[in-house]
Amino acid sequence: MTVKTMREALNEALFQEMRRDPGVIVIGEDVSGGAGGSSGSRDAAGGIFGVTKGLMGEFGDKRVIDTPISESAIIGLANGAALAGMRPVAELMFADFVGVAMDQIYNQMAKFRYMFGGKAKAPIVVRMSMGAGMNAAAQHSQTIYSMLSAVPGLKVVVPSNPADAKGMLAAAIRDDDPVIFLEHKALYSSKGEVPDGEYVAPLHGASLVQSGKDATVVTLGRMVSFAAKAAAKLAGDGITVDLIDLRSTSPIDEEMILESLSLTGRLVVVDESNPVCSIASEIAAIAAEKGFASLRAPVVRVTAPHTPVPFARELERMYVPGPDRIEAAIRKAVKGE
Amino acid sequence: MTVKTMREALNEALFQEMRRDPGVIVIGEDVSGGAGGSSGSRDAAGGIFGVTKGLMGEFGDKRVIDTPISESAIIGLANGAALAGMRPVAELMFADFVGVAMDQIYNQMAKFRYMFGGKAKAPIVVRMSMGAGMNAAAQHSQTIYSMLSAVPGLKVVVPSNPADAKGMLAAAIRDDDPVIFLEHKALYSSKGEVPDGEYVAPLHGASLVQSGKDATVVTLGRMVSFAAKAAAKLAGDGITVDLIDLRSTSPIDEEMILESLSLTGRLVVVDESNPVCSIASEIAAIAAEKGFASLRAPVVRVTAPHTPVPFARELERMYVPGPDRIEAAIRKAVKGE
Amino acid sequence: MQQSRTDILKAYRQMRMIRDFEERLHIENRSGEIAGFTHLYAGQEAIAVGICEHLTDRDYISSTHRGHGHCIAKGCDPRLMMHEIYGRADGLCKGRGGSMHIADIDKGMLGANGIVGGGPPIAVGAALVCQARGDGSVAVSFGGGGSSNQGTVFEAMNMAVVLKLPKIFVFELNGYSEHTGEGYGIGSDLVGRTRGFGLPVFEADGFDYFSVHQAMADALEHVRAGKGPCALIAEATRYFGHFEGDPQNYRAKDEVKTLRETQDALLRFRRKVTEAKLIEAAELDAIDAEIAAFIEDCVASARKAPAPGVEIMLSDVYADY
Amino acid sequence: MQQSRTDILKAYRQMRMIRDFEERLHIENRSGEIAGFTHLYAGQEAIAVGICEHLTDRDYISSTHRGHGHCIAKGCDPRLMMHEIYGRADGLCKGRGGSMHIADIDKGMLGANGIVGGGPPIAVGAALVCQARGDGSVAVSFGGGGSSNQGTVFEAMNMAVVLKLPKIFVFELNGYSEHTGEGYGIGSDLVGRTRGFGLPVFEADGFDYFSVHQAMADALEHVRAGKGPCALIAEATRYFGHFEGDPQNYRAKDEVKTLRETQDALLRFRRKVTEAKLIEAAELDAIDAEIAAFIEDCVASARKAPAPGVEIMLSDVYADY
Ligand SMILES: Cc1ncc(C[n+]2csc(CCOP(=O)(O)OP(=O)(O)O)c2C)c(N)n1
Ligand SMILES: Cc1ncc(C[n+]2csc(CCOP(=O)(O)OP(=O)(O)O)c2C)c(N)n1
Ligand SMILES: [Mg+2]
Numbered sequence A, B: 001m002t003v004k005t006m007r008e009a010l011n012e013a014l015f016q017e018m019r020r021d022p023g024v025i026v027i028g029e030d031v032s033g034g035a036g037g038s039s040g041s042r043d044a045a046g047g048i049f050g051v052t053k054g055l056m057g058e059f060g061d062k063r064v065i066d067t068p069i070s071e072s073a074i075i076g077l078a079n080g081a082a083l084a085g086m087r088p089v090a091e092l093m094f095a096d097f098v099g100v101a102m103d104q105i106y107n108q109m110a111k112f113r114y115m116f117g118g119k120a121k122a123p124i125v126v127r128m129s130m131g132a133g134m135n136a137a138a139q140h141s142q143t144i145y146s147m148l149s150a151v152p153g154l155k156v157v158v159p160s161n162p163a164d165a166k167g168m169l170a171a172a173i174r175d176d177d178p179v180i181f182l183e184h185k186a187l188y189s190s191k192g193e194v195p196d197g198e199y200v201a202p203l204h205g206a207s208l209v210q211s212g213k214d215a216t217v218v219t220l221g222r223m224v225s226f227a228a229k230a231a232a233k234l235a236g237d238g239i240t241v242d243l244i245d246l247r248s249t250s251p252i253d254e255e256m257i258l259e260s261l262s263l264t265g266r267l268v269v270v271d272e273s274n275p276v277c278s279i280a281s282e283i284a285a286i287a288a289e290k291g292f293a294s295l296r297a298p299v300v301r302v303t304a305p306h307t308p309v310p311f312a313r314e315l316e317r318m319y320v321p322g323p324d325r326i327e328a329a330i331r332k333a334v335k336g337e
Numbered sequence C, D: 001m002q003q004s005r006t007d008i009l010k011a012y013r014q015m016r017m018i019r020d021f022e023e024r025l026h027i028e029n030r031s032g033e034i035a036g037f038t039h040l041y042a043g044q045e046a047i048a049v050g051i052c053e054h055l056t057d058r059d060y061i062s063s064t065h066r067g068h069g070h071c072i073a074k075g076c077d078p079r080l081m082m083h084e085i086y087g088r089a090d091g092l093c094k095g096r097g098g099s100m101h102i103a104d105i106d107k108g109m110l111g112a113n114g115i116v117g118g119g120p121p122i123a124v125g126a127a128l129v130c131q132a133r134g135d136g137s138v139a140v141s142f143g144g145g146g147s148s149n150q151g152t153v154f155e156a157m158n159m160a161v162v163l164k165l166p167k168i169f170v171f172e173l174n175g176y177s178e179h180t181g182e183g184y185g186i187g188s189d190l191v192g193r194t195r196g197f198g199l200p201v202f203e204a205d206g207f208d209y210f211s212v213h214q215a216m217a218d219a220l221e222h223v224r225a226g227k228g229p230c231a232l233i234a235e236a237t238r239y240f241g242h243f244e245g246d247p248q249n250y251r252a253k254d255e256v257k258t259l260r261e262t263q264d265a266l267l268r269f270r271r272k273v274t275e276a277k278l279i280e281a282a283e284l285d286a287i288d289a290e291i292a293a294f295i296e297d298c299v300a301s302a303r304k305a306p307a308p309g310v311e312i313m314l315s316d317v318y319a320d321y
């Protein structure tokens, strides 16, 4: 184990898998960078967030492919290459850009296997940065997982820490289905212990970050650390919670959620997304449908408001669910009967 | 009142609003049709489902605009025309095609007003046919309302009958916000009483189709008639339900749902969409959060499975929630304690 | 016409297969036997076959909503296709795909596509694999004239040029995009616009198998020389409506009749090879008879085949659950 | 140079305003005063101003992520823009939009845009309104060289041609798309490819206000004659990184320095108008001083302006609730 940033962990996973399997390729805008520039250096970028840094040097431009600003063609490239036998890792830079590539994601890659009678496989990873926290405003800050988790045929993962980032990216690349891999941009520089050497973590299944008795707190991505902060504060008042890191939003680990709920009887869902038809809604619905007998109080959803992501520091801070709001929500759930 | 098909009702609304306001224009592929054809006739199509039939004759090709197969540009055309003062009604033919125009929908039209400080308005209607029922398979049968209702800034409506189709389309055109107007393709030929002359129906607010005491059944679109069939059968066994036609999925009429729930204590949601992060999930979540005190049994969601829409008659019939499944779900909810 | 007798007979057989398949679907559709949206390819056979006769299972094609012809030409089993279109459990896609989603990856057939412009970006991806293999294999996308206005297609063309891929963009100009003349939607001229992307364009008479076959030979020579992608543009017409049920108000009544009588791909093929004394008319007649019987049999077996059940509805969404 | 003294002074003032606005943002950004992603336009001023000097509030423009120059040139209030970029409640967009979403519909400014290729389809829609009015107004989209590869832009060009709209597509070639040379992503040559769409192309030296101004005059003459859309392509460079914070590894160290010293738009403008004895250097100096003071004052007022509160976060999602 070594302490690394999530950026380093992701980079390590790409090196690991590209060394292991010559069919793994990386495609996207500036995944290397520098082509046609006046300095003459390739790998001038290594991805806008530095996640693909260094790959060009080792694997060359047939496996690390810089592209024009043509997201439909980027995803199409991944789709066709996957059907023909490769394992492409496409980068979409910002999750918000799915809008210009959506058809290739939701009508093509997601449906190939089913429509084509089960004989095709589409082992594609689409990496995207997501989330608020950098004052990047309405078109560069969205969390896209609800929209994509709704699509049958896609798997969607949202790692919350560097170890998962490494292990789940490796697993996503090895997986035979299309995986949407969402990296929270405010977490790239966050640090954590990362297993050294070859490491693959399960792609599905939530993880119980800490256990308690008064409520079940289900969350994901950047919200995991915020919820943990809230939980730490509540522990001082003798309130303890099961804190579940979803890790994957498609599929959702219903079992762990329902089991925890059967012990705590109370549910708080913390989701950075807009509220409507969100993962928070889905989990609340699962509880209302399958965990009703356990529920002793109203479910509490903690989400962003039903507004675009605003720009100003003060606005974004109010927009993103923070530890205080989470703490208040847990108190509400625990007091509610 | 005259009995008309939903297709006729929609067509009437377009004539009504185009006559009333010269700023209303219609844009899309084959909304007129025939240009460049060997018969020389314009209005050869009037929309692939015939909804825009006859508009070309009265309003001409400056207001009824046939376009190339370029959906991003079609929606962009609507967006820019709206910002500059018109009231465009764009047709996307099949809701499934949002994938090639998604950015203009979710990053542009939905966010203009908010991002631009509240000074812009975007009075756009995007009409799309949606839903299964014609064996049109995975890329021509989807219901898109969950995905779009999640987007702040969009209003989303799903009329279930010809009167609403007419009145809500007129209201959508007069509305100053972008409205996604979803027409179920299996309902175009369905008939109902439609008010004659100028008619505008509220854009928001659910409607109570019938009232009962044992359960609240919330549904929308084509599912309204299926749920009504199920309700009719149950009435024979003395089970009666509040049947709520959502009409609008953004915003959702929480008030009516919660009020009904406070009387019945039981909730069944019937939604043709895939289950995850669906409108069914959202309504179940609303119940779990705000209607918990009323809930006397687990919420039951009746939805399509988490699969693409299959082609074959037998498969599609199983895929779409039918009256039998709805009936069983209501029985389950009523029996559940 | 430097093709062997075997090649010529095979090409004729394929064109006849497509024609009979389509004419029969037209009938089956009218009678209500077949569900869903069906877009018939009849009239354009020389294009699919003229191109695919050059390809092997290592080469890839992507197709369109009007895909039956491409599928058959690329080697998909017509019987399994018929079962698929009938929505049977033993159809090529287990009855889940239907007319618009027929695919057979083992044959290099990457799918018909319900989305106009959906195929070309995918074929560009397959071309990347061909390039990496370096075995001379290529990827071909088929598209109608109307599809050439879709942003995804423009992006695919530019991407293929940037990456210098062995990719051929085929545009089949059948005169219409749904109910609108193809010329209406293409603001400039398609050949010039395509060249502007840096794609050499090979043109062919889409009613003439030999013209298409030659253009494809030229296109292949270009891409196999490592010169990057190119385009092949051919005109033909569709004999039926845009979809089955289309009243075709946009079309003069005699347009198809005249073309059928004067330009028909099978007719011209037959005339050419018999007049050149390469093939006897009787040989072609025998193929016609054989295929007529085969199609009859496909329909019969499709009618008897089992309907798909719930396990087919629920499976193959994911590879592992 | 058939412009009046007033016009010339106004143009210089606008270019200076943009330059000082940008240079100051560069400083403010470094010090951490300004949040978010900031893409500076400095170096390209002659393009925005050379074009927008022809336009009135009845004309429309759409802009890009690198939008400050276009906004100022089109008449947005620089003080309110500064407040916006500082995230203030009284900013042009109430602090909700920031650098990438500045807009002012009353000025015909349809928005900067965080999505590459987001603007052109929107400007095509505005051109439809101009066409309907028939008053000679036009719509202009600005875009970088990299944006020209986005499918939405291709579609917009074709759509404008099909509908024969009064629409001008401006492509500003500043040498890079993020960290990649612009030439890499454009598979063929941009001028030829654009012409292939049926758009006449007017070319200009993007460092030279007068060259751009003339090209725009020609472009306007074309569209106002009802001949449909056209394009204007101009080369310049950006003086700063792609975004503030960009280490610019792709760029030779002296590239910008040399261009700044030899090609700078303000420098060349000044030289030209003073050498031609149209304007005295002192007049330009006075403008420089005035604008320096103005920008200083904008920053000072932005710093003191109120932060937005929760009601701003929650309002204006919809017009009626
Ligand atoms: C993205 C998208 N837009 C629109 C459609 C509806 N549509 C199906 S086929 C078609 C016309 C296609 O014309 P063309 O490319 O010329 O092909 P053809 O039908 O003539 O073979 C249209 C508009 C679609 N399926 N997908
Ligand atoms: C759809 C989309 N893809 C990618 C990006 C990320 N991005 C922002 S600016 C940019 C480069 C644009 O290059 P160019 O059009 O030349 O404009 P310039 O930055 O040089 O002004 C990219 C790739 C984006 N914002 N939107
Ligand atoms: Mg066609």
Ligand SMILES: [Mg+2]
Binding pocket: D144, D145, D146, D172, D173, D174, D175, D176, D177, D178, D182
């Ligand atoms: Mg550039």
